[in-house]
Amino acid sequence: MNNETLWLIRLGLDAKLFTRDHAFAILKAAGRDAALMDFAQRLIDDGYVTDVEQLETLAGNAQARAAVGPPPGNPLLDEDPAAGDATASSGPAAGGTGPALDFPFDRIAALDDAALAAAVRALLIDTGRQGASDLHLSAGSRPFVRKHRALTPITDRILTAEESLRLNTVLLAEHQRKIYLERRDYDLALALDAKNRFRVNLMFHKGGASGSYRMIPAGIPKLDELGLRNLDTIRKLLSYHNGLILITGPVGAGKTTTLAAMVAELNAQRQDHIITVEDPIEVVQLPQGCNVTQREVGPHTKSFFSALKGALREDPDVIVIGELRDLETIEMAISASETGHLVIGTMHTSDAATTLNRLLDVFPPAQQTQIRASVAESLRGVVCQRLLPGTRGGLVVACEIMVSNLAIQALIREGKTSGLRNTMETGVREGMCIMENVVLELYQQGKISKDTALANVTTRNVRAKIT
Structure with a gap:
């Protein structure tokens, strides 16, 4: 056979x-x-x-x-x-580690480029099929995957610099390989087929080449499927036709998935022009009720800022920004949200108060009064999320929601973000919730362990309820 x-x-x-x-x-x-x-x-x-x-x-x-x-x-x-x-001789049976991912790590040098490319494609597909979120191939270390937050080697073999360079460049087109070798850092979206897409970061470190491959869900999930709290509140934020919505959380918190689900919902329910600026494009959004224009930093535009500046002349209704990471981009996003556009962006922050501080503190002191007034006027809400390991396996979403109201706006204008917690606690009827209270509820419901709960709360009275 x-x-x-x-x-x-x-x-x-x-x-x-x-x-x-x-x-x-x-x-x-x-x-x-x-x-x-x-x-x-x-x-x-x-x-x-x-x-x-x-x-x-x-x-x-x-x-x-x-x-x-x-x-x-x-x-x-x-x-x-x-x-x-x-x-498999080079997989778990060789060292008793990790999930069963069959790959000829001991024969990399013997394979030609076509055979190696086929093997790497199969490895990536297998990684996603077994439920892992990331695959890492790095010189000087064992290949490993991340599944439910835990790191697990898939072989005992340590990759040499030559092997890692081949593994991480064999799927690149010639122009991509040239960019990677020149810049020593390269981000790209890799599509093996319609169902298998990956966000890839390639870099060099002291040992040689290294690649991180993040699995992108095959389909676009619905908001109802994400496990978010207070969906009616989130949908109310999406009902606005102007203003700023921020999706925040640490790396690996599912911000990209939530953002994609929000865009899909807008795409299905409106007849608008949506422009996204991403680095790279991860989830492809096919036009439904909306016309969706997706731009990638690098191939389509020089930077988030230049894309945003151009977007204002391209008749958008909704602007989606993959990451608010610098002064110019944040300033342009706030300006766009004030001029009749709904702007949705992500930030790497842990809660609503930290988000506002990060958003405002990038501006010089001379602009603080003006920018606080602008943010108070344009901000619609902040959705901050974390993915926590569940007691029954898998991951559980913990979600904090802040909705802008008159009290929140006053705190922002006056620079008193330390008072956000108390204001959010009194805003439960408006759909607000605080991360630590959500973590406590998840623990009381038996969805997360005591150790996980304690690792995600800092307030003394909340910790006391857990211990």
Whole structure:
């Protein structure tokens, strides 16, 4: 039996797309030497598979893996279709670490570029399929994945500088490789197919080349599916046609996913022009009720600031900014929100008070009075989120919401952001909630552990309720 068909059987059984009996039936009719596409077509024709799109994806994956070698074990004999993965010589069986991700780490030098590229594609697809959020390939260390916040090596082999450079550049086009080697830092969006997209950061460190690959969800989730609190309040923020909405949180808190879900909701419910500025474009938004223009820093524009400046002349209704990271971008975002546009942006901050301080403190003292008045007038709300490890596995969203009202506006104008907590506590009826109270509720509901709860609260009286 050829390797391509063997791999398709392995992947199809693992995905529960068809059964072992179905595979035997096809092989009996078509012969054990059936080619990949003949085998796949018979699965469809005989009614064993109805999800043709998933079958096509697995077939492409099977072809990529077959370029490297046959699947470990025999998928038609293994009791568990995933069990054979653990026998990979360079994977977990070699060192007892990590999830079963089959990759020939011990044969990188022996593979030509085409075979190595196929193997890296298969590794990325497998990483996402097993629920990991990130894959790291770095010189001088073991390859590892991040799943539910925990880091896990996938092999005991330490990558050399030469191996890491090949792994992290084999999927790049020539112009991308040139940019990476010249700048020594490079961000890009990598699309293997319609369902497998990755946000990639490539860099160099003391040991050599390093790459971080963040998995992007195949579909755009709905707001209802994210686990956010007070959805009516969030939807009210999105109902405005002008003003500034901030989505904040630490790295890996799900800001990109929340932002994509918000844009998708606007796209479905309005008839507007939405312009997004991202670095890089991660989630592709196809036009529905809205016309969506997505621009990427680098290929489409020099900077967030230049894109925002141009956007004001491009008749937008909604402007989405991937990250508010410097004075010019923040100033332009506030200006756009004051001139009849709904502006949605993200920041790397931990709560509403920190967000406002970061937003305002980038301006020089001479501008403080003016900018505080502008922010007080234009800010619609702040949604700050964290992803916490759940007691039943997976991650749980903890979400703080601040909605601008007369009291909040007065605090911003007067520079008294220290009073935000008390004001937010009295604004529960308006849909506001404080991060520490949300963390406490999640703990009391048994959704997060005591240690996780204590790590995410600092106030003495809240900690006392946990301990």
